[in-house]
Structure formats: structure tokens, C-alpha cells
Amino acid sequence: MSVIEIRDLKKTFKKPVREQGIWGMFKTLFSTKYTTKDAVKGINFKVNEGEIVGYIGANGAGKSTTIKMMCGILTPSSGEVLINGKQPYKAKERKEVLKDVGVVFGQRTQLWWDLPLIESLVILREIYKVSKSDYEERLNFLREVLDLDEFMNQPVRTLSLGQRMRADLAASLIHNPKILFLDEPTIGLDVLVKDKMIKAIRQIHQTYHTTIILTTHNMDDITDLCHRVIILDEGNILYDGPLSTIKKKFGDVRNIYLTYRGNLDIEEIKNKFESIHVEGNDGNLNISFDADKIDINKVLKFIIERADLIDIKIQENSLETIVRSIYENKKY
Numbered sequence: 001m002s003v004i005e006i007r008d009l010k011k012t013f014k015k016p017v018r019e020q021g022i023w024g025m026f027k028t029l030f031s032t033k034y035t036t037k038d039a040v041k042g043i044n045f046k047v048n049e050g051e052i053v054g055y056i057g058a059n060g061a062g063k064s065t066t067i068k069m070m071c072g073i074l075t076p077s078s079g080e081v082l083i084n085g086k087q088p089y090k091a092k093e094r095k096e097v098l099k100d101v102g103v104v105f106g107q108r109t110q111l112w113w114d115l116p117l118i119e120s121l122v123i124l125r126e127i128y129k130v131s132k133s134d135y136e137e138r139l140n141f142l143r144e145v146l147d148l149d150e151f152m153n154q155p156v157r158t159l160s161l162g163q164r165m166r167a168d169l170a171a172s173l174i175h176n177p178k179i180l181f182l183d184e185p186t187i188g189l190d191v192l193v194k195d196k197m198i199k200a201i202r203q204i205h206q207t208y209h210t211t212i213i214l215t216t217h218n219m220d221d222i223t224d225l226c227h228r229v230i231i232l233d234e235g236n237i238l239y240d241g242p243l244s245t246i247k248k249k250f251g252d253v254r255n256i257y258l259t260y261r262g263n264l265d266i267e268e269i270k271n272k273f274e275s276i277h278v279e280g281n282d283g284n285l286n287i288s289f290d291a292d293k294i295d296i297n298k299v300l301k302f303i304i305e306r307a308d309l310i311d312i313k314i315q316e317n318s319l320e321t322i323v324r325s326i327y328e329n330k331k332y
């Protein structure tokens with residue numbers, strides 16, 4: 001059953017044309033000249049209960065704008081967002097929607113800056129009218145998976161970025177929402193804290209079957225959490241489907257980087273293996289090929305028989321490289 005439905009959703013921002021200088025700034029205030037930016041250009045998708053969807057795209061693709069419309073911060077220019085059949089930006093439906101939704105914006109906190117985390121959680125419990133037993137059960141779970149105890153009584157402004165992000169995630173979940181929007185929840189985190197966040201998100205999903213939409217520039221987050229991805233490009237959906245299909249389409253590419261002594265004839269390698277890509281000079285060679293078509297053992301044997309290897313590195317085509325190529329070529 002789909003809990004999120006996006007229909008022909010568009011958002012156009014209108015910005016006044018800015019004029020230079022102090023006098024220009026003053027004139028801008030009363031200007032009637034505007035430019036427009038179509039941030040989201042008529043997109044459609046549905047998300048089923050319990051899915052985790054990676055919502056990715058280059059900077060400025062329109063991801064945050066979509067999330068803001070999905071949680072009612074922005075009103076669409078046309079089209080609609082339905083969260084459990086309700087439109088979050090309509091005053092009458094907003095309250096109902098917010099009961100079902102939690103949101104984390106990695107770039108800014110939604111907590112009270114001067115209050116200790118625990119007090120913010122108590123206030124949120126009041127706002128959302130969470131029963132004492134539900135609150136306690138939830139809080140115990142979150143304390144455990146997000147390691148909140150070490151900073152529970154500190155004012156939010158004194159928290160490190162990693163602690164603040166965990167605090168924000170806890171706050172977004174205290175009312176047990178069925179849907180969670182995570183907008184860059186791991187931005188700026190070191191590897192250890194990032195792994196902790198990812199593990200916590202996975203545990204939350206497993207325990208409560210929460211439907212999650214995740215935007216991120218970190219492809220490891222996507223690989224770790226999502227089966228489905230939506231790729232947005234300049235306000236349009238470029239791809240919506242399984243992560244595995246993207247990987248398959250771009251092939252199981254292997255890259256071999258090697259340093260060697262001796263004479264290697266690049267043309268000889270190319271003639272021996274059809275559709276292999278080879279480049280290099282001065283004892284360095286980069287080779288890439290589709291591992292479904294060419295046996296890596298045969299490539300290595302061929303090279304070892306002709307040169308002394310000094311160093312070798314073998315890499316799979318990462319999701320990072322695949323996605324970069326999709327963004328650059330603007331096609332899937």
C-alpha cells in the first residue's frame with residue numbers, strides 16, 4: 001500500500017531581480033521585476049509502506065524542495081503530495097500529517113538550542129501528546145540505538161555535530177511517526193559516527209517498519225540502506241527503480257591500476273581482450289573491463305608473463321562512479 005503519493009508535483013520559485021549597491025538594495029525591496037526558477041518540474045512517484053528510498057541528485061537538483069513539500073514547509077506551485085491520502089501544506093490536513101511524519105534536516109537542527117536534549121524530548125512529547133508508556137518505550141529504544149546518554153543533559157548548542165545529528169534523529173522519532181524524511185542526515189560526520197547513524201536508521205526501520213526517504217550525497221549510505229533509488233536531475237526524475245538495476249546496467253566493471261618494470265605493449269593487450277580499456281605510460285597502467293565478459297585471472301596472467309609487477313590495485317566500479325557518470329551525462 002502506498003503511503004506517499006506524488007502527482008505532477010511542481011515548484012517554481014520567484015526571486016526579485018537584485019540591483020547593485022545600497023540604493024539598488026533599497027530598490028530591490030520595491031521591485032516588480034522577478035526571475036523564476038523551476039526547482040521541481042512535474043514529478044510523479046509512489047512509496048509503499050516500509051520502503052527505504054534513496055532520493056539522490058546533484059546539488060540544486062530539487063531534492064530538499066521536494067522534501068519540504070512532503071512535510072508541508074513549502075506549498076507546491078501545482079500538482080500534489082499525498083501523505084496517507086492527506087496534503088501536508090493544507091492547513092486543515094497538516095496536523096494529521098505531522099502526526100505520521102518525522103523529519104531531520106542535516107544542515108540545521110530543529111531542537112531548542114539552549115535546552116538540554118531531554119527537555120526538548122519532553123516538550124515534543126507534550127506537543128505530540130504521546131502517552132507516558134509509549135514515550136518511555138520509545139525513549140529507551142532511542143537511548144540505546146543512538147547512544148544518547150552521554151549527552152542527554154547537555155544544552156543542544158554544546159553538542160558536537162555527530163551528537164547533534166543523533167539528537168535530531170531521536171527528536172524526529174519520539175512521536176513514533178510512520179514516515180521519516182532524512183535530508184542529508186550524515187553530512188559532515190566522521191566515518192565512525194556516520195556508521196553509527198546508518199546502523200541506527202537500519203535498526204529503527206527493522207523495529208518499527210518505518211517508511212524512509214533519504215537524501216544524501218554519500219553513496220555508501222545508499223548502498224547500506226536502500227534497495228530503491230530515485231535520481232533527480234534539474235527537477236526531473238531521471239531514474240526510479242532498484243539499485244541493483246543501475247549496477248547491472250553499468251556492468252560489473254573492474255579497474256586495475258598497476259606499476260611494472262619491463263616492456264608492455266598496450267596494443268597487444270587490447271588485441272588479446274575484446275573491449276578492454278587500457279591506458280598508461282612510464283611503467284604505469286590503468287586497465288578497465290567488464291568482469292562479466294573478461295576473466296580477470298586471464299588479464300593478470302597475460303600481464304605477469306610479460307612484465308615484473310611492482311604494485312597492483314584492483315577496484316570494482318563503485319556506485320559513486322556510476323552515479324557521477326549518470327549526473328554528468330544527464331541520462332540513465
Ligand SMILES: Nc1ncnc2c1ncn2[C@@H]1O[C@H](COP(=O)(O)OP(=O)(O)OP(=O)(O)O)[C@@H](O)[C@H]1O
Pocket residue numbers: 013014015037038039057058059060061062063064065066
Ligand atoms: N526559497 C528559495 N527561493 C529561491 N530559489 C530556491 C529556494 N529554495 C531552493 N531554490 C532553488 O531551487 C533549486 C533546487 O534547490 P534544492 O535545495 O531543492 O536542491 P537540492 O537538490 O536539495 O540541492 P543540494 O544537494 O545542494 O542540497 C536550486 O536552484 C535552488 O537555488
